[in-house]
Amino acid sequence: MRKFLIGMALLLFSTALAQTVVVATNPNIHQLIVDMAEQYEANNPGVTVEFLETPPSHTDTVALYLQFMEAQSADIDLYYIGINDIGDFAEHFLSLNDTGALEFTDAHFPAIIENNTLNGELYAMPLYTDAGLLYYRTDLLEKYGFDGPPETWTELTEMAQTIQEGERAEGNADFWGFVWQGDAYEGLTCDALEWIASNNGGTIVSPDGVIDINNENAIAAVELAASWVGTISPTSVTGWGEEDSRAVWHAGNAAFMRNWPYAYTLSGNDDSAVQGVFDVSVLPRGEGTPAATLGGWNYAVSRYSENPDIASDLAIFLTAPEQQKYIAIEGSYNPTIAALYEDPEVLDSNPFFGRLYDVFVNSTARPSTITAPNYQETSRLFFSAVHDVLTGAQDAEIAFAVLEADLEALLNFPVSNDPN
Numbered sequence: 001m002r003k004f005l006i007g008m009a010l011l012l013f014s015t016a017l018a019q020t021v022v023v024a025t026n027p028n029i030h031q032l033i034v035d036m037a038e039q040y041e042a043n044n045p046g047v048t049v050e051f052l053e054t055p056p057s058h059t060d061t062v063a064l065y066l067q068f069m070e071a072q073s074a075d076i077d078l079y080y081i082g083i084n085d086i087g088d089f090a091e092h093f094l095s096l097n098d099t100g101a102l103e104f105t106d107a108h109f110p111a112i113i114e115n116n117t118l119n120g121e122l123y124a125m126p127l128y129t130d131a132g133l134l135y136y137r138t139d140l141l142e143k144y145g146f147d148g149p150p151e152t153w154t155e156l157t158e159m160a161q162t163i164q165e166g167e168r169a170e171g172n173a174d175f176w177g178f179v180w181q182g183d184a185y186e187g188l189t190c191d192a193l194e195w196i197a198s199n200n201g202g203t204i205v206s207p208d209g210v211i212d213i214n215n216e217n218a219i220a221a222v223e224l225a226a227s228w229v230g231t232i233s234p235t236s237v238t239g240w241g242e243e244d245s246r247a248v249w250h251a252g253n254a255a256f257m258r259n260w261p262y263a264y265t266l267s268g269n270d271d272s273a274v275q276g277v278f279d280v281s282v283l284p285r286g287e288g289t290p291a292a293t294l295g296g297w298n299y300a301v302s303r304y305s306e307n308p309d310i311a312s313d314l315a316i317f318l319t320a321p322e323q324q325k326y327i328a329i330e331g332s333y334n335p336t337i338a339a340l341y342e343d344p345e346v347l348d349s350n351p352f353f354g355r356l357y358d359v360f361v362n363s364t365a366r367p368s369t370i371t372a373p374n375y376q377e378t379s380r381l382f383f384s385a386v387h388d389v390l391t392g393a394q395d396a397e398i399a400f401a402v403l404e405a406d407l408e409a410l411l412n413f414p415v416s417n418d419p420n
Contacts, residue, residue, distance in 0.1 A: 059185035087372030099312035126336035130295030177232030179245040199286025202419025205367035212419035214404035294363035
């Protein structure tokens with residue numbers, strides 16, 4: 001009886017000590033986060049990590065998060081949060097200043113730590129960084145006599161058309177010249193910013209708080225993109241996200257693809273039709289210099305967490321050098337830790353990390369800091385206007401004039417038609 005009572009007491013004690021934290025993930029990186037969390041559990045007896053897998057679309061994910069945040073829900077302890085969302089949602093996150101996180105920030109890219117810090121308080125730990133890339137078929141460029149990937153969007157248009165016509169003439173009716181992200185969501189903000197910024201069309205709102213989107217260079221860039229729809233890109237591209245475009249590319253049915261680095265490892269898998277016949281490069285440019293939208297994801301601790309100490313410790317663990325190296329090798333996720341770009345194992349798995357290092361550290365930022373806490377609405381207005389142009393629902397000049405007025409009403413910022 002005494003042994004039974006002792007056993008029951010130990011069981012009740014261990015149950016009392018057991019703590020569960022819920023971690024949000026994205027479908028693309030979910031399994032890698034699960035793998036790392038299992039390692040954390042093994043090193044921390046009594047801790048259980050559970051997961052909430054968010055929708056593939058960033059816009060849908062933000063809508064889901066808002067439901068939890070506005071309810072001050074403890075159902076999510078650790079938010080998987082985009083680099084441009086931190087300013088808008090910082091009020092719902094705990095400061096990490098007193099958790100030990102500051103001991104590790106010097107290893108990360110300073111610009112990302114600066115982005116994640118508001119009024120001296122660090123609100124998120126960087127997990128990986130991102131930048132848009134151009135994927136291209138090396139075999140098809142050689143087949144059709146092209147020396148290398150296109151340097152301008154006009155060259156891409158012409159090369160994509162030539163390759164598409166040739167492949168279709170050989171019987172592949174499903175082949176397309178260029179696939180990208182055209183749905184009305186945050187991904188379109190990223191794509192469109194690359195077209196516009198590389199054509200000297202500004203960055204929607206300048207870093208010093210001037211609305212600069214309504215100009216002839218920005219309009220010309222989006223009009224060129226609209227010309228792709230139904231020609232070198234299917235009309236359905238205006239409903240596509242990252243995985244939709246990658247599926248077409250993965251099946252071998254596209255000459256070019258705009259996507260993030262995560263698609264590199266997947267494109268080299270055994271089930272990929274482009275295995276061994278593709279490469280990546282900097283995105284093309286318009287009349288200016290190439291622009292790759294800065295992306296990346298972080299972990300932030302919910303202000304409403306019932307286990308904030310464990311959640312904070314897990315955030316530090318998941319973003320540490322060892323874990324960033326793991327997701328870089330297994331998933332082509334770009335580290336935010338500069339030293340990993342010199343790691344032989346990382347470079348062996350992702351040769352382009354070294355070649356395109358400058359792209360990742362000098363990417364074009366979305367105007368999330370200057371427009372916070374109104375970035376989500378700023379982006380929605382922008383991608384909705386661009387989407388209207390792509391689908392033919394609105395003339396570009398009218399769409400951008402309306403967009404300018406809407407942004408002025410939202411932000412109360414000055415307006416300029418000269419982004420340079």
